Amino acid sequence: MTGVTWRDGVDEIERRRKIISVGVDVPQVGVLAFGLVDRGTNIIEVRPTTLCPLSCIYCSVNAGPRSTNRWAEFIDTPEALLPALEEVVRFKGVNDVEVHIDGMGEPGIYPYLVKLVRGAKAISGVSRVSMQTRLYMLSDDTLRELAQAGLDRINLSIDSLNPELAKRISGAPWYDINRVKELVARALELGINVIASPVWLPGINDDDIINIIKWAGENGLGRGELPPVLIQKYIPHKRGRRVRMRIMSWQGFWRRIKDMELELGVRLTATNDELNVHRAPQLPRPYKLGDNVKVRVISRGIIKGEFLGVILPLRNSAIYDRVITVIAGPHMEKILIGNQVKVRVIENNDNIYIGRLI
Template sequence: MANQEGAYSPSMADRFGRRIEYLRISVTDRCDLRCRYCMAEKMTFLPRDQILTLEEIAVIADRFIARGVRKIRLSGGEPLVRRDFGELARRIGRHVKAGTLEELTLTTNGTQLAEHAEMLVQAGMKRINVSLDTLDPDLFTRITRRGDINKVLEGIRAATSVGLKVKINMVALKGLNDHEFLPMLRWCNAQGHDLTLIETMPLGIIDEDRTDRYLPLKMAVDQIKAEHEVTPIAYRTGGPSRYFAVEGINARLGLITPLSDNFCAGCNRMRLTCEGRIYMCLGHEDHVDLKAAFRAGGASAIDALLDKALRLKPLAHDFAIGADARPATVSRHMSVTGG
């Protein structure tokens, strides 16, 4: 990377020597659920004219790939509620088929998955993440405020039937689903899915106190260890999850622990929001505005801002939770930045 202001090189390494090879793109902040730990019940979403067009997202993705990004994950909000999502996935997926992108993946809540599973495969996807915090239908509706678990389960079956590898993401919520970690792992094992547990993160103002719901994942693992030996393994997918083998179970167990066990030293990611902002860290407000640069100066304006983003990428996030923490470390909701 250049050492003087204004100049740039094509490398994607930050000032701490971390190579940025993974881009997460939020294609919309809209969602058809209102999960309690993620959103307020009454949300105000961005006006559509502030959202990046399909063409703008595709061109920005092209520039990241040209600079060395090897993996792209599409997320939201719920990405499958965006009408032109299929066209966007196919546009980026061309890089996978050409060998210039190693992997294109998706994070979804699963409600629209049955309709779109075949399209994802045609776009070049081989695996996806599905958010599912409980197997109890009534609790699912309570957590999501409106969801029907049967639609999600139907979507997961459809994805599996067309050859997509499904990983389940489960946010650990004290007092809600904290009795379901081992049952969920066993269900995943029976269905052929891996499971990742995630600590709730202080993003955006919601209707509840996150301190009441925060559960360090050590407590979840202790529940599993009471019946199975749990052993760290070297398996990685490019994201922040650390994986474990569980004795007697084929499903891999992943842990994402932003609060109890910081993983920032190995961060290889940036995030593009649906309104065209690059956030160098999920837990900071610092960003660069690619939409404004692209609309003013075209694709050539993107590279200089990417170098600025690399210089500004912090060493670690500022996530905190508890009595002395602010209500939310950052004001934007997870649906804006993307999961």
């Protein structure tokens, strides 16, 4: 059970799992847990930490104190992230890159968040810095510093305005939705745009979604540039926490969104043009499916039984150097970490590498 503040949630995780700091010697592309993810658009995902003090009932990445499958957590360093980000932005060759800070944890508790935002915004070619967060963990002072550092937009994870249901969905008894509302007002005053991105859990927060739309519209979220709310469909993930419910079809979901737009007179969808998302050169994939590669195993991976490896030889370039998740088994920890092994690449979607020991 979590304690009385969000820090107790993080302390609990630190007692139970290995916390791994990622330094400049580790490539920044190749895993979902930290570093950079490039999906071939002008948006680069920056993933600073896997730590999260909440335990949302639907969490697709099974984060937080109540995680059942993690055995390590990662905290990346700005010294590793920022130079790699600069290289990838240069590689893309466009002048409207959006750096989106998110990941398998809650970026709001990342200790170097202001430094990361300031560094990202200073990179030539970056036009916008945005962040996905529950916001609750940020103080007024940190928000002010983030605004000064150049944070443009917060995508707010929020699933209910009802204090009790909000605590239940977030799995965190200390989570206070009224404090979140105060922080939203503060962010907007400071010039940071905010859009709400609730996850719709049919049968659990139907009325709450309507209330969030009304509240967001009345309080100026989206600032007239974007819809105040972009609703997320709940999708159960193999390794995520699951909520027992009837899963809506995509067709049914979009039909309900259109109905709500008409009923409430609020736009709830945005085009790629409005969001300024477009194709942009994607990083090369240096290793193909089925390739056998030499890997130095450096630590546990995030999920129990997985390990983190560096594919050798390194070229000292974020464009080509990759980390890889090596699937083995928890009993292999003492044998693997610190050693070189041969691995077969079994997945490389969007440069996220998974391999098996040969």
